[in-house]
Each structure stands twice: as structure tokens, then as C-alpha cells.
Amino acid sequence: QALLVESGGGVVQPGGSLRLSCADSGFTFVACPMHWVRQSPGKGLEWVTVVSTNGVNAYYADSVKGRFTVSRDNTKNTLFLQMNSLRRDDTAVYYCARGSPGWSFFDSWGQGTLVTVSS
Amino acid sequence: QSALTQPASVSGSPGQSITISCTETSSDIANYASVSWYQQHPGKAPKLIIYDVSHRPSGISDRFSGSKSGNTASLTISGLQADDEADYYCASYSNTVTFDWVFGGGTKLTVL
Numbered sequence: 219q220a221l222l223v224e225s226g227g228g229v230v231q232p233g234g235s236l237r238l239s240c241a242d243s244g245f246t247f248v249a250c251p252m253h254w255v256r257q258s259p260g261k262g263l264e265w266v267t268v269v270s271t272n273g274v275n276a277y278y279a280d281s282v283k284g285r286f287t288v289s290r291d292n293t294k295n296t297l298f299l300q301m302n303s304l305r306r307d308d309t310a311v312y313y314c315a316r317g318s319p320g321w322s323f324f325d326s327w328g329q330g331t332l333v334t335v336s337s
Numbered sequence: 338q339s340a341l342t343q344p345a346s347v348s349g350s351p352g353q354s355i356t357i358s359c360t361e362t363s364s365d366i367a368n369y370a371s372v373s374w375y376q377q378h379p380g381k382a383p384k385l386i387i388y389d390v391s392h393r394p395s396g397i398s399d400r401f402s403g404s405k406s407g408n409t410a411s412l413t414i415s416g417l418q419a420d421d422e423a424d425y426y427c428a429s430y431s432n433t434v435t436f437d438w439v440f441g442g443g444t445k446l447t448v449l
Contacts, residue, residue, distance in 0.1 A: 253438070255383075263375070263383065263426050265438035277436040313382055322371035322389060322430065327382040 222314050227331030234304050234335075240297040240314030240328055247295040251317035253324060254288060254299050256310035256333075264310075267299070268317060282308075304335045341427055341441035348447040354415040357444045359427030361408040372410040374403060377424045377443075386425075387412060414446070422448040 226238040240252070254266040267288040269276045276288050287300040297314050311332050315324040342360045349355040359372065374387040385394055387403035390410060400415045410429075414421055427441040 255440075262443040263377075263428075263440040265428075265440065268436060268438070279437070315383075318388065320371075321432075321436070323373035323385060323428070324375070324383070325385060325394075327384070329382050 222316060222326060222328035224312065224314050224328045224331040227312065227333045229334045229336060230304055231337050232304060232306055232335055235300070235302045236304065236333060238299040238301065238312055238314075238331060238333070240299075242295040242297070242316070244295075246316070248292045249319060250325070251319075251321055252288075252290060252297045253315045253317050254297075255313045255315055255324065255327075256308075257313070257330075258307070258310045261310075266312070268321075269297070301333070304333075306335050309333060309335045341429060341439055343425075343427060343441035343444045345442070346445045346447065348449055349414075349417045350449045351417050351419065353417050354413060355417060355446065357412045357414075357425055357427075357446070359410040359412070359441050361410075361429065372403070372405060372427055372429045374401075374412045375426045375428065377426065379423075383426065417448050419448050422446055 221243045222240055224240045230236050251268050251270055253268045256264050256266050266282055267278045269288045269290050273290045285303045289298045311330040313330045314328045316326045318325050340362045342362055347355050372390050375383040376386050377383040386397050386401050390405045391403040402413045404411050425444045430438040
């Protein structure tokens with residue numbers, strides 16, 4: 219199955235910004251909505267955002283609305299997450315996940331990239 | 338905000354069957370028929386094991402099965418194996434006012 223590979227994680231100070239990327243090696247990227255899901259250390263999964271196949275529509279969890287922006291480049295099979303005004307509670311492993319065509323489930327997941335917000 | 342409630346932990350011996358419940362505690366979920374389940378081993382990414390309540394993706398063992406009754410979905414694992422020890426999450430989404438996905442809190446399965 220096609221792989222999703224995230225990159226761009228690291229350590230950032232509170233209030234800072236970071237941009238995550240997710241490269242899809244498969245052939246179905248353009249046909250699937252794409253999600254970001256995060257997991258704080260020792261905690262459960264939290265959905266963050268989804269972007270439609272053409273990149274026009276995006277939806278966000280209340281916890282990141284107004285601070286995070288999702289986008290995609292279908293010519294490069296790549297998903298992005300621009301994270302601004304980062305807070306300590308944004309510290310988490312961020313996974314990109316391929317959505318089902320019907321939007322109802324997360325079909326496959328990347329290995330995740332760790333974002334640590336700390337001074 | 339909707340919520341999906343799972344037991345924090347379940348356990349079973351090899352060869353036994355266990356069931357993990359996932360109860361929707363809000364009326365905001367308009368399409369709870371789309372419950373899905375994910376398995377996550379420590380330090381690994383989640384993996385889809387059940388979608389749309391009871392469907393298994395290709396390559397997932399038929400020891401995993403899903404069902405739903407009222408506002409409670411269930412994941413049953415039969416013939417427990419050591420490798421089944423993992424965290425399990427249910428998920429669903431709401432499309433009433435906007436799109437919003439919710440995960441259950443997760444259940445730690447211990448194979449004794």
C-alpha cells in the first residue's frame with residue numbers, strides 16, 4: 219500500500235510557527251480527503267483537520283481553529299499543515315491520514331512526526 | 338461536542354474472545370453508522386481494522402468483527418493472540434453543522 223511520510227516536526231517555542239508536510243507515494247492522493255490527527259504524549263487520538271480533494275474545503279477542530287491551516291498540492295501528492303501561535307498543549311505526534319472517499323474513516327496513516335512546544 | 342466513551346482497559350487470555358464497547362453520549366452525531374476502529378501498538382501509527390461499523394479492510398483477520406446496537410458500537414476480537422495486545426480506538430464523525438471527527442478515549446487490551 220502507498221506510504222504516507224510526514225516531516226517537519228521539531229522543537230518550537232510557545233507562540234512560534236511550524237509547517238508540517240506529508241508526502242503520499244501512492245496514486246490515490248488526488249481522490250482522497252486528507253486529515254491530520256495528533257496524539258499528545260501518553261494520550262489518545264485527537265482529530266485536527268481535514269481538507270477536501272481539491273483543497274477548497276477545510277474543517278478544523280475548535281482547539282486549532284484560527285491558528286492552523288491545512289493545504290495540499292495535488293501536483294506533488296503532498297499535504298501540509300501550517301501551525302501558528304503554537305501552545306504547549308499542541309505538543310504531540312502529528313499523523314497524516316488518508317480519508318476514505320466517503321469521508322467516513324481514516325484509511326491509512328503515516329508514521330507521525332513529533333512537535334514539541336517548549337521554551 | 339459529541340463524545341465516544343470506551344472502557345479504559347480490557348483483558349483476556351490467549352484463545353479467548355473480548356469485546357470493547359464504544360458508546361455515543363451526544364445527539365450531535367448524525368451519521369453514527371460510520372463508526373470505525375483502529376489498532377495502535379506502542380510507538381506505532383494507528384491502523385484501520387473496522388470501518389462503517391462492521392466492514393473489514395483487505396488484509397485484516399476475520400478474528401476482528403464490529404457491530405452496533407442503538408448508540409453503542411462494539412469491537413470483538415476472537416481467538417486472542419499475543420500480538421493483539423494494543424490500544425484500540427473507535428471513531429465517528431458529525432456532519433450536522435460542520436464536519437467534525439471524534440475519537441473514543443481508547444482501550445488498552447492486555448493479553449494475559
